[in-house]
Amino acid sequence: MSDNQEIKSPILELKNLTVNFPVKGGLPFTPKKWIQAVSDVSLQIESGETFGIVGESGCGKSTIGNAMVGMVRPTSGSVIFKGSNLNTLSRSEFKETRRHMQMIFQDPYSSLNPRFTVYQIISEPLYIQGGATKEQMTERVVELLKLVGLSEKDLYRYPSDFSGGQRQRIGIARAIILNPDFLICDEPVSALDVSVHAQILNLLMELQDKLKITYVFISHNLAVVKNICEHMVVMYLGKVMESGTTEAIYNNPKHPYTKALISAVLDIDLEHSQKRILLKGDIPSPINPPKGCRFWQRCPYAMKGCIDHPAEMVEIEPNHFVACHLVSGFSIEDKTAGLNCPIEEEHVLKHNDEKKQSN
Amino acid sequence: MSDLMLKLRNLKVIFPNEIGILKAVEGIDLDIHRGECVAVVGESGCGKSVTALAIMKLLNSPPALMRVDELQLDGEELKDYSDTKMQEIRGKQIAMIFQDAMTALNPVMTIGNQIDEVYLRHSKMTKKKAREATITVLRLVGVPEPESRANNFPHQLSGGMRQRVLIAMAFATMPKLIIADEPTTALDVTIQAQVLNVLNDMQKKHQMSLLLITHDLSVVANMADMVYVMYCGKVVEKGTVKQLFTNPHHPYTVGLLASVPKLSDTHHHFVQIPDCVPHPMFKPAGCYFHPRCTHAIDICSKEMPPLVSVEDGRQIRCWNCLNQMKGGK
Numbered sequence: 001m002s003d004n005q006e007i008k009s010p011i012l013e014l015k016n017l018t019v020n021f022p023v024k025g026g027l028p029f030t031p032k033k034w035i036q037a038v039s040d041v042s043l044q045i046e047s048g049e050t051f052g053i054v055g056e057s058g059c060g061k062s063t064i065g066n067a068m069v070g071m072v073r074p075t076s077g078s079v080i081f082k083g084s085n086l087n088t089l090s091r092s093e094f095k096e097t098r099r100h101m102q103m104i105f106q107d108p109y110s111s112l113n114p115r116f117t118v119y120q121i122i123s124e125p126l127y128i129q130g131g132a133t134k135e136q137m138t139e140r141v142v143e144l145l146k147l148v149g150l151s152e153k154d155l156y157r158y159p160s161d162f163s164g165g166q167r168q169r170i171g172i173a174r175a176i177i178l179n180p181d182f183l184i185c186d187e188p189v190s191a192l193d194v195s196v197h198a199q200i201l202n203l204l205m206e207l208q209d210k211l212k213i214t215y216v217f218i219s220h221n222l223a224v225v226k227n228i229c230e231h232m233v234v235m236y237l238g239k240v241m242e243s244g245t246t247e248a249i250y251n252n253p254k255h256p257y258t259k260a261l262i263s264a265v266l267d268i269d270l271e272h273s274q275k276r277i278l279l280k281g282d283i284p285s286p287i288n289p290p291k292g293c294r295f296w297q298r299c300p301y302a303m304k305g306c307i308d309h310p311a312e313m314v315e316i317e318p319n320h321f322v323a324c325h326l327v328s329g330f331s332i333e334d335k336t337a338g339l340n341c342p343i344e345e346e347h348v349l350k351h352n353d354e355k356k357q358s359n
Numbered sequence: 360m361s362d363l364m365l366k367l368r369n370l371k372v373i374f375p376n377e378i379g380i381l382k383a384v385e386g387i388d389l390d391i392h393r394g395e396c397v398a399v400v401g402e403s404g405c406g407k408s409v410t411a412l413a414i415m416k417l418l419n420s421p422p423a424l425m426r427v428d429e430l431q432l433d434g435e436e437l438k439d440y441s442d443t444k445m446q447e448i449r450g451k452q453i454a455m456i457f458q459d460a461m462t463a464l465n466p467v468m469t470i471g472n473q474i475d476e477v478y479l480r481h482s483k484m485t486k487k488k489a490r491e492a493t494i495t496v497l498r499l500v501g502v503p504e505p506e507s508r509a510n511n512f513p514h515q516l517s518g519g520m521r522q523r524v525l526i527a528m529a530f531a532t533m534p535k536l537i538i539a540d541e542p543t544t545a546l547d548v549t550i551q552a553q554v555l556n557v558l559n560d561m562q563k564k565h566q567m568s569l570l571l572i573t574h575d576l577s578v579v580a581n582m583a584d585m586v587y588v589m590y591c592g593k594v595v596e597k598g599t600v601k602q603l604f605t606n607p608h609h610p611y612t613v614g615l616l617a618s619v620p621k622l623s624d625t626h627h628h629f630v631q632i633p634d635c636v637p638h639p640m641f642k643p644a645g646c647y648f649h650p651r652c653t654h655a656i657d658i659c660s661k662e663m664p665p666l667v668s669v670e671d672g673r674q675i676r677c678w679n680c681l682n683q684m685k686g687g688k
Contacts (some may be wrong), residue, residue, distance in 0.1 A: 056547035056550075163636070164403075165635050166635070193402040193403055194576070195402060195614060195631070195636070196635055197618060197629070198629035198630055198631035198632070199631045199632075205628070220548060223619075223621055223622050226620075226624070260549060261548060261549060262622070264548040264551070265548060265577075265622055266552075266555075266580065266581050267580070267621060268576050268577050268579075268616060278552055278553055278556060279552075279553070282519055
C-alpha cells in the first residue's frame with residue numbers, strides 16, 4: 001500500500017501549514033492576539049481523487065481551502081502544487097498556476113455578481129486570461145452551459161432569474177471554464193434545498209468522470225463525504241484529528257471526536273437508530289486554544305496527560321492516522337507520573353482559573 | 360377542553376403584488392394533540408414558515424392577507440382576536456423558537472433581562488422573583504452557571520448556547536403550544552444533537568405540544584410523531600413518522616426521502632428529483648408536482664388531486680395513489 005503511494009505523486013501537498021489571523025482591536029500596548037485558524041496541518045492529495053475535509057464550523061476547513069489556492073498566505077509551512085511551492089512563486093508564475101486550481105463557493109446567492117449576465121460571469125476567467133475572440137468565448141460558454149445542465153437561452157439572463165440550484169450550476173461552469181486540474185468545493189450544497197443536493201452532487205461526480213478533475217470537498221455533512229470521497233481528514237480547532245481512507249475512518253473510527261461526529265449524524269433510518277454520543281460543551285475559541293490535545297475539554301475519555309501534552313499523529317493501520325493519546329498511549333515515565341489517570345474535577349477548575357488569569 | 364391542542368382549518372395566506380397574487384399557503388388543515396410533536400416538512404418556499412407565523416397571527420397585513428375557517432387553541436377560537444388580545448396569548452400560551460438565534464435576541468439586552476421580560480409581562484412577578492424564575496429555566500435547558508450567564512449579552516454566547524436561551528424563553532411560561540421554526544439549521548452537528556435532546560426532553564417532561572417546522576428529514580425522524588409534507592403551499596402527504604418513513608406514497612415524499620444521503624449508503628450516485636421547486640408566483644396547472652414527477656399521468660397536468668384520507672389518519676394528495684386505491688377496492 002505505502003509503496004504504491006510513493007509512486008503516485010500528489011497533485012497538492014500541505015507541509016506543516018499554519019495560518020494565524022490577527023485579532024483586530026484590543027487595547028494599545030497589549031500583546032496582539034491571534035486566531036489560530038489552522039495549525040500544523042500536513043496532507044497529500046493524489047491526482048484524480050476526491051479528498052474530503054470534515055469538521056464543525058470554526059475548525060479551519062475553509063481556511064485550508066483558501067490557503068490551497070493561495071487566497072490566504074500561510075503563517076508558516078508550505079503549499080506545494082504540482083511540485084512548486086505557491087509561496088515562493090513570482091507573480092506571473094503564480095497567476096499561471098492559479099489557472100489550474102479553481103473554487104466553487106458555498107453560497108450561490110452571494111458568489112455571483114448580480115449585475116453580470118450569465119455570459120459575463122462564466123466567461124470572466126477566459127476574459128482575464130485573454131487570447132480568445134468573442135465568438136470563441138461565446139462558443140465555449142454555451143458548451144459549458146450545456147455541460148452543467150443549462151441551455152443557450154440562459155446566456156444573457158441575470159443570476160436573479162435563477163433558483164439556488166441553477167445558480168450553483170453557473171458557479172460550477174465558471175470554475176471549470178479554464179479546464180482546471182484541481183477544484184475546491186467549499187460546502188457546495190449546504191445552501192441549497194434538499195431535493196437539489198443530489199442534482200448538484202451528481203453533476204460534480206459526472207464532471208469528475210469526464211474531465212478528470214481532482215476535488216477537495218469541504219463539508220460538514222458526513223454522509224455526503226462518505227459517499228464521494230476516497231480520502232479524508234477530520235479536523236477540530238485547526239488540527240487534524242484523524243486522517244486516512246474514508247472507508248477506514250467510517251468503519252473503524254478511532255478518535256473520540258470522529259466517533260461523536262459520526263454518531264451525531266441523524267439518520268432517517270428508523271429501524272437502525274443507534275445510540276448517540278453527546279459531547280458536552282461547545283468548541284473553545286481558536287484565539288486561546290487548549291494547550292494539549294485540542295479536544296480534551298469535550299472528550300469523554302480525557303486523561304490528565306491530555307491537558308498539557310499534544311497528541312502526535314500515529315499510523316494505526318496503513319493509511320489511517322490518528323492523533324489521540326488513547327490510541328498512541330503514554331510513555332512509561334508519563335504513566336508513572338499518573339498522566340493516564342482520568343481527569344478529576346479539581347483539574348478542570350484549576351485549568352479554568354489559569355485560563356481566566358491569562359486572559 | 361379536548362385532547363386537541365391546536366385545530367387549524369383551511370388556512371390561506373396570500374401576498375398580493377403588482378404582478379399578481381402570490382399564494383403562499385393554500386388551504387391547510389393542521390391538528391396537534393396534547394403532548395404531540397407534529398412536524399411540517401418542505402423545501403424553501405413551500406409555505407411552512409408562513410404557516411407558523413399565521414398561527415401566531417404575526418403576519419403583517421399588508422402585504423399578507425390571511426383567511427382561516429377555524430384557528431382554535433385548546434378550544435379557544437383565536438380567529439377574530441385583536442392584536443392586543445393576541446399579545447396575551449403569544450408567549451403565554453403559544454411560544455415560538457426562531458431559526459437564527461443571533462437575530463431573534465436583542466443584542467443590547469442581557470439574556471437574563473430578555474427572559475425576565477416574559478415573566479414580568481405574563482405573570483405579574485416582582486423583578487426579583489422573575490430573575491429567580493429565569494435562572495431556574497436556564498438551568499432546565501442546560502445552560503451552565505446560569506446565575507452569571509444571565510448577565511451576559513447574546514454576542515458573548517456561542518450558537519448552541521443562544522439557541523438554548525431561545526428554548527428557555529419559549530418554555531418560560533410553560534405554554535400549551537411551542538412552534539419551533541428550523542430550531543437547529545444554523546448549528547453544527549454535535550451541537551444540533553445537544554439542542555434536539557434538550558428540546559425533546561423538555562417537551563416530553565412537560566407534556567407540551569410542539570410544532571416543528573423544518574426541511575431536515577433526519578430531524579423529523581428523530582423528533583416527530585406526526586408529519587405533514589408540504590409542497591408549494593399544499594399538504595401533499597400526512598402520516599405518522601413510521602408510516603411516512605417506512606412506506607412513503609406520494610412521489611415527492613419518496614423522492615425527498617431517497618435524496619437524503621445516508622451513512623449506510625454504499626453507492627456513489629445520489630438519487631435525485633429532477634428540476635426544482637416552481638416559483639410560488641408561477642405554479643403549474645394541475646398537480647403542482649407533476650412537472651417533476653416521474654409517474655405523472657394525463658390528469659395530473661389538468662386537475663389538482665384532492666387530499667384523501669387513507670388508512671388510519673393518513674392523508675395523501677396524488678392521482679396515482681387514488682387510482683391504485685380504487686383499483687384495490
